[in-house]
Amino acid sequence: MLKPDPADPIVVTGMGVVSPLGVGVAVNWERLIAGRSGIVHNDRFDTSAYTATIAGLVPGKDKDEQGFDPLVAIDAKDIKKMDLFIQYGLVAAAEAIAQSGWNPVTEEEQRSTATIIGSGVGGSPVMAKAAQLIAEKGPRRLSPFTVPSFLANLAAGWISIRYGFKGPIGAPVTACAASAQAIGDGMRMIMTGEAEVAVVGGAEGSVDPISLGGFGASRALSTAYNDAPTKASRPFDAKRDGFVLSEGAAILVIEKLSHAKARGAVPLAILGGYGTSADAYHLTSGSPDGAGAQVAMRNALAMAGVAPAEIDYVNAHSTSTEVGDAAEIAGISAVFTGRGKDLAVSATKSATGHLLGAAGALAAIISIEAIRHATVPATLNLEEPDAAADVFDLVPNTAKPKALNHVLANAFGFGGVNASLVFSKI
Secondary structure, eight states, rough: OOOOTSOEEEEEEEEEEETEEESHHHHHHHHTTTTTOOOOESSSSOOTTTOEEEEEEEOOOOTTTSSGGGGSSSSSHTTTTOOHHHHHHHHHHEEEEEEEHOOOOOOHHHHHHEEEOSSOEEEEEEEHHHHHHHHHHOOOGGGGHHHHOOOHHHHHHHHHHHHHHSSSSSOOGGGHHHHHHHHHHHHHHHHTTTTTTEEEEEOOOOOHHHHHHHHHHHOBBBOOTTTOOOSSTTBBBBBBBBBBBOEEEEEEEEEEEEHHHHHOOOOOOOEEEEEEEEEOOOSSSSOOOOOHHHHHHHHHHHTEEEOGGGGEEEEOOOOSHHHHHHHHHHHHHHHTTTTOTTTTEETTTHHHHHHHGGGGHHHHHHHHHHHHTTTEOOBOOOOOOOTTTTTSSSOSOOOOOOOOOOEEEEEEETEEEEEEEEEEOO
């Protein structure tokens, strides 16, 4: 197994977030710890014919002073060339890159910078509108920017072009594990010497008729709380009835500690381990015993050189579906045998909903903030916890102070893809 050099670990030097809780890492952390929820009534389009009428929508400036404004990072003339997921990615990247202070000028610096931004769906809103336009007015009315605006790799493409990053570029499209795999891919590139710096993460903007209708048809979405949106996402709780579709982006800048120190950058946390695996079990459900998840978690721990007993907190992937929550807890229980309430396991999708392909990177940033602030974010709406999960400290409803040295973050997706990351205090 390829492993980082303990004497010169890979560190995170920049982070950026766009989520239903607002724009900016500080805003997201403050609201998350305060127990705020980003789940609202979905007013983006008419949902009267849909089973789920709620979503985790990124608020605009018209609704929240800490809301989304694409013009902070995108020229007005370019907005029409990109779907929402690209816009979200560019704004999150602007924050992360600014914090990192990385501004490659020489050709060598540019070629040593990788850009790996995952997306589970890409630009499905544009695709839905294009199909409707063809049906109503014919294909000649389509914009020449239609295809570039929805391709899943174009968040990475736009970021690369905007900042002149000429190193490896990629876009994992592995459902809800996409951005966690993007982080892992960037990590590997740094370890092999393909890149000195990697801008990694994920972007998703797919609260649209196709996604809402499709997930609704599969009965994966919460529908029992349409009249109480903030109560809908309830991982580990007996009254959960599905996940809440959400959107946003989360971007990190990673590099070796020596590289960061040489240019005066401030390391925020160590990215010590990454593990990924396939369940080879079912299209949409994980193995009930969490077998594939176990492999990903064990590999991440092994790469980081961290024993299960040393992990202080697990940011669970748990989305608020009965099958998914149970499989993950089974996997965590197997990996962390003998652990109990000393291990904090919380599910922050209870506050943000499920950002699909951007979820893993958001979990990564939340995990880093938890380490930096010595605070474990809560699992909201936890009233009747599952017995199998309740053996751990699920941090019900209220964040709690706790010194954290090592944290594990999970991200799992359709197709049986699993990804886990280990972060440590610097």
